[in-house]
Amino acid sequence: xxxxxxxxxxxxxxxxxxxxxxxxxxxxxxxxxxxxxxxxxxxxxxxxxxxxxxxxxxxxxxxxxxxxxxxxxxxxxxxxxxxxxxxxxxxxxxxxxxxxxxxxxxxxxxxxxxxxxxxxxxxxxxxxxxxxxxxxxxxxxx
Numbered sequence: 513x514x515x516x517x518x519x520x521x522x523x524x525x526x527x528x529x530x531x532x533x534x535x536x537x538x539x540x541x542x543x544x545x546x547x548x549x550x551x552x553x554x555x556x557x558x559x560x561x562x563x564x565x566x567x568x569x570x571x572x573x574x575x576x577x578x579x580x581x582x583x584x585x586x587x588x589x590x591x592x593x594x595x596x597x598x599x600x601x602x603x604x605x606x607x608x609x610x611x612x613x614x615x616x617x618x619x620x621x622x623x624x625x626x627x628x629x630x631x632x633x634x635x636x637x638x639x640x641x642x643x644x645x646x647x648x649x650x651x652x653x654x
Contacts, residue, residue, distance in 0.1 A: 518635055520574035520642070521590040525567040530592045542599055548572040549604070552611035559619060566615040566622035570639060573608040575599065577645040605646045612643045 514524030521527060529548065533541050552569035555561045575592070576599050577583040586592070616623055616636045626635040 518631065518638060519588060519590075520570050520638070521586065521588045523567055525564045526571040527590040529568045529571050530590060533592045533596070534594045538594075538597065541594075541596055542604075545572040545575060545596075545599060546604060546607065549607045549611040552614050553607055555614055557614075557617060557619065561614060561617075561620045561622070563621040563625055566620055569608075569611040569615055570622075570642070573612050573642050573646060576605060576608050577642045580605075580645050580648075583645050608646045609643050612639050612646070615639060 516522050521530060533544060536544055548565075548568045549572050552561060552565055555565070571591075574584075574586060575596060578586045579596075579599060614620065616639050623632060623636065626632040
């Protein structure tokens with residue numbers, strides 16, 4: 513998994529997603545984020561969610577969370593360079609919460625990879641924090 517850290521953009525896949533956002537016309541960026549989240553969210557609990565799809569969903573959600581009060585700005589060199597439009601529509605936040613729930617659920621290759629590395633709980637805590645920010649909660653939701 514071309515990953516060098518636990519940050520939401522610390523992988524080849526997340527960095528590639530950021531580059532794709534930068535290369536896309538401004539009017540297409542929200543659609544790309546929505547598609548990334550929707551794919552993960554609609555993967556059924558019995559289906560195995562591919563790690564790359566999970567990584568992209570987490571990166572997309574991090575971009576949304578950065579626009580919410582309490583969200584952490586995306587200031588890594590691996591995040592998008594081009595500014596994103598305001599993306600905080602209630603339906604997009606709700607979609608991100610569902611997608612992140614799927615990423616940390618069973619049958620998630622990304623979670624399995626972090627578990628295999630002995631860092632699953634710490635990585636999951638970061639994803640739960642994103643979910644809580646997007647849900648408007650004060651504490652990380654399970």
